[in-house]
Amino acid sequence: MPESNNHKCFNEVTMEFEPVIGLEVHAQLKTKTKIFCGCSTEFGAPPNSNTCPVCLGMPGVLPVLNKTAAEYAVRMALATGCTINNKSRFARKNYFYPDLPKGYQISQYELPVAEHGHADIVLEDGTKKRIGITRIHMEEDAGKSSHDAIQPISRVDLNRAGTPLIEIVSEPDIRTPEEAGAYLKTIRAILRYLDICDGNMEEGSFRCDANVSVRPKGQKEFGTRTELKNINSFKFVEKAIQYEINRQQAVILDGGKIVQETRLWDSAKNKTFSMRGKEDAHDYRYFPDPDLPPLVFSAAFINEVKADLPELPDQKKARFIEEFGLPAYDADVLTSARETAEYFEICAKISGNAKLASNWIMGTLMRVLNDKNIEITESPVSAENLAKIIKLLDAGTINAKIAKSVFDEICENGGDPETIIKDKGLVQVSDTGAIEEAVDTVLKENPAEVEAYKAGKTKLISFFVGKIMKLMKGKANPAVVNQILEEKLK
Numbered sequence: 001m002p003e004s005n006n007h008k009c010f011n012e013v014t015m016e017f018e019p020v021i022g023l024e025v026h027a028q029l030k031t032k033t034k035i036f037c038g039c040s041t042e043f044g045a046p047p048n049s050n051t052c053p054v055c056l057g058m059p060g061v062l063p064v065l066n067k068t069a070a071e072y073a074v075r076m077a078l079a080t081g082c083t084i085n086n087k088s089r090f091a092r093k094n095y096f097y098p099d100l101p102k103g104y105q106i107s108q109y110e111l112p113v114a115e116h117g118h119a120d121i122v123l124e125d126g127t128k129k130r131i132g133i134t135r136i137h138m139e140e141d142a143g144k145s146s147h148d149a150i151q152p153i154s155r156v157d158l159n160r161a162g163t164p165l166i167e168i169v170s171e172p173d174i175r176t177p178e179e180a181g182a183y184l185k186t187i188r189a190i191l192r193y194l195d196i197c198d199g200n201m202e203e204g205s206f207r208c209d210a211n212v213s214v215r216p217k218g219q220k221e222f223g224t225r226t227e228l229k230n231i232n233s234f235k236f237v238e239k240a241i242q243y244e245i246n247r248q249q250a251v252i253l254d255g256g257k258i259v260q261e262t263r264l265w266d267s268a269k270n271k272t273f274s275m276r277g278k279e280d281a282h283d284y285r286y287f288p289d290p291d292l293p294p295l296v297f298s299a300a301f302i303n304e305v306k307a308d309l310p311e312l313p314d315q316k317k318a319r320f321i322e323e324f325g326l327p328a329y330d331a332d333v334l335t336s337a338r339e340t341a342e343y344f345e346i347c348a349k350i351s352g353n354a355k356l357a358s359n360w361i362m363g364t365l366m367r368v369l370n371d372k373n374i375e376i377t378e379s380p381v382s383a384e385n386l387a388k389i390i391k392l393l394d395a396g397t398i399n400a401k402i403a404k405s406v407f408d409e410i411c412e413n414g415g416d417p418e419t420i421i422k423d424k425g426l427v428q429v430s431d432t433g434a435i436e437e438a439v440d441t442v443l444k445e446n447p448a449e450v451e452a453y454k455a456g457k458t459k460l461i462s463f464f465v466g467k468i469m470k471l472m473k474g475k476a477n478p479a480v481v482n483q484i485l486e487e488k489l490k
């Protein structure tokens with residue numbers, strides 16, 4: 001059957017099934033050194049240069065836990081309302097991979113760092129939902145294999161081996177691809193607010209495996225799940241899950257059975273394909289790592305970490321609504337990244353007009369950042385300068401059009417708003433005498449339009465405003481222009 005037909009027939013039956021989704025997120029922790037040795041975690045170093053006998057997995061070496069990694073795990077656990085296990089254990093997860101020289105990965109199994117947390121998500125239409133977090137555990141990353149494009153050669157780089165990760169496992173509470181996307185964005189925002197992970201999906205420091213099953217609507221038991229790996233962008237997460245939902249429904253409707261397996265997402269073909277049968281936990285023959293003592297957190301340590309937590313996205317959002325009177329939508333967008341929230345807050349405080357600041361950031365500024373493909377921290381217009389523009393606009397010293405041209409000028413050539421306005425003589429004209437003169441001139445030059453306006457074609461008002469603005473080189477105060485114009489046209 002051709003692909004397009006396939007999709008059509010899947011969509012017709014979407015209503016009869018309910019998808020069930022659970023996500024496993026691997027977040028690389030931003031520590032300077034690895035989890036069980038002193039090697040650097042720096043990205044992009046020459047292959048195998050950041051290694052030592054411990055992370056190379058030589059026999060007889062002893063791993064020593066990086067305290068900062070444990071602290072970061074506790075930060076995330078506290079930020080997601082988890083219960084922290086005062087005593088947790090590292091376990092060996094046995095499997096063979098060319099980039100895992102020990103033959104096992106140090107992870108946690110029965111006793112993870114933390115359990116029973118949650119993350120609150122907000123969907124595009126404002127719907128809120130709480131997604132359960134089953135557990136957060138610590139583990140080490142494996143190395144990286146790369147396969148030569150021409151020769152039949154594979155290379156192994158162990159620089160990444162031993163990089164600290166936390167795995168955040170969600171409950172199977174997610175029901176749609178959109179919810180999955182919102183959950184990931186929420187988790188990523190929290191990690192970034194906590195400053196413990198850079199959240200870069202493309203570079204692999206924030207990775208997601210999606211577990212997907214479908215069940216007939218109304219059925220209580222979950223269906224058999226497949227696990228999707230290799231999803232390396234936010235855009236693909238939702239696509240991959242939707243594809244998998246459709247595929248599973250079609251298999252079931254066709255009388256087939258879903259096999260528990262690991263599937264890979266191919267972003268070029270927009271498809272998932274089977275990689276291997278899915279292992280069960282017993283396949284890994286987990287056992288407590290005899291080289292590492294139990295990880296014990298004192299109440300004092302946990303309290304110290306707690307006291308040091310920054311304001312989190314949800315708290316910041318609530319404060320923005322309360323303190324600045326922002327609509328929930330604005331507050332949501334502006335707090336999605338810590339840097340954006342900080343930029344906004346400076347802008348709102350200096351300009352004294354939070355809503356105007358919000359509009360400028362969400363509109364004009366974000367468009368420029370998108371076009372230039374840069375982060376807000378690299379913005380060509382600083383928060384202080386945007387605040388000055390907004391303040392002058394708000395005070396009526398400049399109009400919106402001039403404000404935009406000053407903004408554009410700073411984007412291109414830098415500079416300070418006040419200097420640019422002074423040097424270019426851009427101060428708005430609110431002087432009624434000068435504006436009246438321009439209005440008279442324009443009305444005199446366009447008698448036919450004046451006739452038509454008086455006969456009821458009131459839309460012509462913008463024609464007159466345009467002419468007057470042009471005559472005054474865009475510097476007239478539009479409110480004053482409109483007022484005088486309407487009086488004269490009575």
Ligand code: ADP
Binds near residue numbers: 223
């Ligand atoms: P594993 O490491 O074998 O993948 P985990 O228990 O660590 O197992 O993770 C399982 C993930 O799959 C969790 O996020 C869980 O919510 C999700 N999950 C479990 N059962 C189902 C199911 N039937 N359908 C969809 N997701 C599921």
Ligand code: MG
Binds near residue numbers: 024227
């Ligand atoms: Mg899994």
Ligand code: ZN
Binds near residue numbers: 050054055162
């Ligand atoms: Zn090392």
